[in-house]
Amino acid sequence: MAATMSIILRLELDREKGSFGEVATAVTRAGGDIVAIDVIKEAKQKTTRDVTVRVNGQAHADEVVQTVRDIQYVSVVHVSDRTFLVHLGGKIEMRPKVPINNREDLSRVYTPEVARISQAIYENPDLAHTLTIKRNTVAVVSDGSAVLGLGNIGAAAAMPVMEGKAMLFKQLGQIDAMPVCLDTQDTEELILIIKAMAPTYGGINLEDIASPRCFEIENRLTEELDIPVFHDDQHGTAVVIMAGLLNALKLVKKDIKDIKVVVCGIGAAGIASTKMLLNAGITNVIGVDKEGAITKGKSYAHSMWDWYAEHTNPHQEKGALSDVLEGADVFIGVSAPNILTVDDLKKMNKDPIVFAMANPNPEISPELAEPHVRVLATGRSDYPNQINNVLCFPGIFRGALDCRATTITENMKLAAAKAIADSIGEDELNEDYIIPSVFNKEVVKNVSAAVAEAANKDGVARKL
Numbered sequence: 001m002a003a004t005m006s007i008i009l010r011l012e013l014d015r016e017k018g019s020f021g022e023v024a025t026a027v028t029r030a031g032g033d034i035v036a037i038d039v040i041k042e043a044k045q046k047t048t049r050d051v052t053v054r055v056n057g058q059a060h061a062d063e064v065v066q067t068v069r070d071i072q073y074v075s076v077v078h079v080s081d082r083t084f085l086v087h088l089g090g091k092i093e094m095r096p097k098v099p100i101n102n103r104e105d106l107s108r109v110y111t112p113e114v115a116r117i118s119q120a121i122y123e124n125p126d127l128a129h130t131l132t133i134k135r136n137t138v139a140v141v142s143d144g145s146a147v148l149g150l151g152n153i154g155a156a157a158a159m160p161v162m163e164g165k166a167m168l169f170k171q172l173g174q175i176d177a178m179p180v181c182l183d184t185q186d187t188e189e190l191i192l193i194i195k196a197m198a199p200t201y202g203g204i205n206l207e208d209i210a211s212p213r214c215f216e217i218e219n220r221l222t223e224e225l226d227i228p229v230f231h232d233d234q235h236g237t238a239v240v241i242m243a244g245l246l247n248a249l250k251l252v253k254k255d256i257k258d259i260k261v262v263v264c265g266i267g268a269a270g271i272a273s274t275k276m277l278l279n280a281g282i283t284n285v286i287g288v289d290k291e292g293a294i295t296k297g298k299s300y301a302h303s304m305w306d307w308y309a310e311h312t313n314p315h316q317e318k319g320a321l322s323d324v325l326e327g328a329d330v331f332i333g334v335s336a337p338n339i340l341t342v343d344d345l346k347k348m349n350k351d352p353i354v355f356a357m358a359n360p361n362p363e364i365s366p367e368l369a370e371p372h373v374r375v376l377a378t379g380r381s382d383y384p385n386q387i388n389n390v391l392c393f394p395g396i397f398r399g400a401l402d403c404r405a406t407t408i409t410e411n412m413k414l415a416a417a418k419a420i421a422d423s424i425g426e427d428e429l430n431e432d433y434i435i436p437s438v439f440n441k442e443v444v445k446n447v448s449a450a451v452a453e454a455a456n457k458d459g460v461a462r463k464l
């Protein structure tokens with residue numbers, strides 16, 4: 001399944017011999033959807049126009065462009081991709097909060113007077129929360145080792161994703177977030193660097209760091225730092241899955257204690273989600289990775305899978321994904337694209353709930369899955385029920401920063417999940433609406449309040 005995208009074709013038409021009608025017909029015939037036309041220049045002989053066309057992926061874009069190139073008296077000056085245009089020069093910037101117009105301003109925000117502020121913080125380190133950006137700034141840290149579903153593409157290539165997360169932190173949570181992509185994938189080095197940069201930040205959002213390394217990094221940083229450290233792909237995902245599942249179960253009227261859940265992809269997101277499902281009282285969870293179902297008695301390459309085998313799969317079901325899906329009520333995919341088939345879905349119990357969340361392309365295309373499931377969710381914004389950790393991280397950090405939490409506890413996560421689920425009223429709930437929209441303004445408000453309250457109860461809030 002290809003993602004829809006928009007391209008802009010700059011065309012030069014011979015006004016006498018060519019016609020724009022011909023272009024429109026050709027584009028439409030090739031399956032492109034013209035969404036805008038802008039006149040750039042009108043001359044006697046020639047007219048220059050920008051035509052914005054929605055297409056289904058790069059191959060389709062090439063086909064549409066070729067069709068237009070084939071028209072006589074029309075030349076394609078250049079083709080631009082709107083997504084690339086929006087990324088020119090990056091997506092965020094830093095801006096001062098006060099102007100520096102004269103010497104007095106200068107000496108106040110900078111030397112010599114700034115020295116008094118530094119001295120004050122030196123004498124009372126707690127003042128860093130009041131007198132620096134620390135109070136409202138989060139680092140979005142990645143080593144580029146598990147970027148979306150793209151894999152290990154490195155620090156530089158991870159930047160657009162981290163910039164995107166920073167935008168969302170700001171827009172949804174009014175939090176200033178700094179993308180920090182580090183050019184090392186060494187666990188100890190990452191811990192050392194993140195610890196060393198912690199004084200600047202009020203929280204650390206770890207992002208797209210591959211498992212199993214991510215577990216050690218998060219655990220050690222949580223132990224050694226006094227600010228919240230949150231691996232978004234683990235816990236943000238788990239929280240949103242939990243929220244979606246709570247609501248989906250209301251629809252199919254199944255009790256959380258009776259359901260069979262298959263989790264596919266036992267990495268960062270899969271393990272954290274499983275822990276949350278178990279905490280919520282689900283007993284029959286089966287994990288499947290590339291080698292099939294995780295069962296006791298096998299020796300696994302990483303220790304988390306040994307833990308997983310101990311705590312899941314109570315009936316020791318063996319085999320491939322399609323084997324263990326027999327009679328499952330819920331499929332949760334946080335693995336890889338296109339690994340689930342329609343035949344697999346047919347093996348599931350009545351009213352199947354399918355969360356196919358690999359990004360950017362889910363475990364099964366929604367078009368294929370839809371006729372065979374009761375509730376379908378993906379990680380994408382172009383289908384209903386977007387289960388994406390963006391529903392969690394702005395609110396959870398907003399709540400944690402507001403109460404100056406030292407850490408993020410299990411109760412804070414569960415409170416976040418319930419707050420997300422409860423953002424949809426019982427009367428609004430339906431198969432295409434189990435999870436609120438990213439743009440639902442209530443979500444961050446509800447999540448942050450619930451998280452701060454849970455932090456207070458757990459005694460990890462420094463500000464009541």
Ligand SMILES: NC(=O)c1ccc[n+]([C@@H]2O[C@H](COP(=O)([O-])OP(=O)(O)OC[C@H]3O[C@@H](n4cnc5c(N)ncnc54)[C@H](O)[C@@H]3O)[C@@H](O)[C@H]2O)c1
Nearest residue numbers: 148149211265267268269289290334336358359379388389
């Ligand atoms: N929608 C969301 O909010 C959201 C959040 C986090 C992750 N994700 C997506 O979930 C996927 C995993 O993310 P992660 O951070 O956990 O990565 P990860 O690398 O930690 O884990 C992925 C796991 O999937 C397994 N896997 C790969 N191919 C498989 C296959 N064919 N069958 C079974 N298992 C397979 C890998 O072996 C690995 O254990 C990515 O596609 C990511 O984009 C989505």
Ligand SMILES: O=C(O)C[C@H](O)C(=O)O
Nearest residue numbers: 147148149233359388389
């Ligand atoms: O970035 C996203 O859209 C979700 C998640 O963090 C992922 O890595 O896929």
Ligand SMILES: [Mg+2]
Nearest residue numbers: 148207208233
């Ligand atoms: Mg991620």
